Amino acid sequence: MVYQFDFSFIWDQWPRLLQGLWLTLAMSALSTGLGFLLGTGLAIVNSYGRGPVRTAARVYIEVVRNTPLLVQVFLLYFGLSSIGVRIPVFATAVIALSFNIAAYSAEIIRAGIESIAAGQIEAAECLGMSRAQVIFHIVLQPALERVYPALTSQYVLLMLASSITSQISAEELTGAGNLVQSETFRSFEVYGIVAVCYISLSIVVRFALSGFGWLAFPRRRRLGTNL
Amino acid sequence: MPTFGLNQFVFLLQGAVWTIILSILALGIGAVAAFIVALCRISANPVIKYVSSVYVLVIQGTPLMVLMLICYFGFNLYGIDVPALVGATIAMTLYVSAFLGEVWRGCLESIPRTQWEASDCLGHSRVQRMRYVVLPQAIKISIPPTVTFMVQIVKNTSLASIIGFVELTQAGKLVNNSTFQPFICFVIVAAIYFAICYPLSIWGKILERKYNVGHR
Numbered sequence: 001m002v003y004q005f006d007f008s009f010i011w012d013q014w015p016r017l018l019q020g021l022w023l024t025l026a027m028s029a030l031s032t033g034l035g036f037l038l039g040t041g042l043a044i045v046n047s048y049g050r051g052p053v054r055t056a057a058r059v060y061i062e063v064v065r066n067t068p069l070l071v072q073v074f075l076l077y078f079g080l081s082s083i084g085v086r087i088p089v090f091a092t093a094v095i096a097l098s099f100n101i102a103a104y105s106a107e108i109i110r111a112g113i114e115s116i117a118a119g120q121i122e123a124a125e126c127l128g129m130s131r132a133q134v135i136f137h138i139v140l141q142p143a144l145e146r147v148y149p150a151l152t153s154q155y156v157l158l159m160l161a162s163s164i165t166s167q168i169s170a171e172e173l174t175g176a177g178n179l180v181q182s183e184t185f186r187s188f189e190v191y192g193i194v195a196v197c198y199i200s201l202s203i204v205v206r207f208a209l210s211g212f213g214w215l216a217f218p219r220r221r222r223l224g225t226n227l
Numbered sequence: 228m229p230t231f232g233l234n235q236f237v238f239l240l241q242g243a244v245w246t247i248i249l250s251i252l253a254l255g256i257g258a259v260a261a262f263i264v265a266l267c268r269i270s271a272n273p274v275i276k277y278v279s280s281v282y283v284l285v286i287q288g289t290p291l292m293v294l295m296l297i298c299y300f301g302f303n304l305y306g307i308d309v310p311a312l313v314g315a316t317i318a319m320t321l322y323v324s325a326f327l328g329e330v331w332r333g334c335l336e337s338i339p340r341t342q343w344e345a346s347d348c349l350g351h352s353r354v355q356r357m358r359y360v361v362l363p364q365a366i367k368i369s370i371p372p373t374v375t376f377m378v379q380i381v382k383n384t385s386l387a388s389i390i391g392f393v394e395l396t397q398a399g400k401l402v403n404n405s406t407f408q409p410f411i412c413f414v415i416v417a418a419i420y421f422a423i424c425y426p427l428s429i430w431g432k433i434l435e436r437k438y439n440v441g442h443r
Contacts, residue, residue: 070419
């Protein structure tokens with residue numbers, strides 16, 4: 001049997017896919033921002049906190065990193081609705097993705113914090129800097145500079161993983177693809193187009209993030225190397 | 228309406244068994260493909276190198292979820308009705324080959340240039356160079372990241388639920404549909420995943436520490 005490829009549906013359906021693509025970008029950008037802030041906080045608590053607070057951060061990071069995102073999304077979505085909390089799907093998706101990426105970011109940033117030489121911190125203390133100043137200027141900034149490439153890869157993976165939220169009927173790129181598929185029955189063509197969109201997106205996002213890194217880390221830009 | 232009880236728990240455990248089976252299949256078949264990808268990526272032939280880098284770019288740039296859908300529906304084009312397990316295994320194999328292939332390429336490239344050259348000087352063929360000089364060193368380096376990657380494989384098998392394969396996540400969805408107790412149901416699903424993945428994570432960390440002795 002020879003299968004006839006038929007891409008003609010694209011003339012009617014492209015606004016829907018474009019809308020989905022836009023939603024994927026918005027969702028990933030929001031969760032990346034929120035997750036980065038939360039992850040930085042977690043990494044600081046994990047490195048400098050003590051007692052139960054530190055243990056709580058550690059447990060949170062390990063639990064999130066060792067369970068599938070899909071299950072986390074289901075837990076949040078069905079769990080919230082079963083206790084009567086009604087929030088839009090988009091918000092649920094952003095919350096789930098942020099909480100997820102926060103744990104991964106925290107683990108990457110922790111590696112950066114650990115790589116800061118003790119002599120740097122001692123020098124800063126000798127200069128009379130406060131603890132907060134030391135953490136922010138001496139530890140966190142160079143640490144972020146060092147791990148930024150790793151964070152970038154993780155955020156591209158998050159953008160791809162946001163496809164999982166189609167399972168709670170978020171109409172992002174994959175969700176839009178599902179809708180188009182269910183109307184046209186052209187599953188292979190639809191998901192092929194969706195895949196091409198994701199590949200292009202991942203290239204664009206990677207470029208955008210390294211451009212952002214170029215702007216955000218002037219020292220690296222001038223020296224052309226990490227500290 | 229049934230509530231969450233022993234029967235439901237046993238059903239989830241049966242799902243967990245399928246999760247493990249799918250993970251082992253993905254790792255076993257994927258590892259072979261990943262090794263080929265890693266070799267192609269460091270090939271001296273520019274065409275093979277270029278084609279394999281495009282392959283990696285495409286697979287790494289596509290969400291596993293979309294890969295699952297394409298693999299599953301792709302067979303229907305030819306009127307072949309494949310079981311969900313086959314579709315899921317193929318998608319997982321593609322995924323593993325691209326990601327693990329890149330990890331292994333890094334391991335191969337981390338073997339110092341001089342080792343390759345020394346092997347050439349001894350008159351080894353390319354196969355002998357791989358077999359006796361590079362691989363014994365590269366395999367040692369590759370073990371910790373491979374164990375860590377196994378966690379990713381186990382977690383990502385959850386995506387096989389979207390093509391209707393009844394592994395742990397799908398089992399959780401089915402139990403939730405009949406009991407309407409999402410919290411307890413998905414917390415237990417998450418706990419079972421954690422029980423599979425966490426020991427692997429710990430093992431990966433121990434191996435990392437063990438093989439890193441020389442660099443400390």
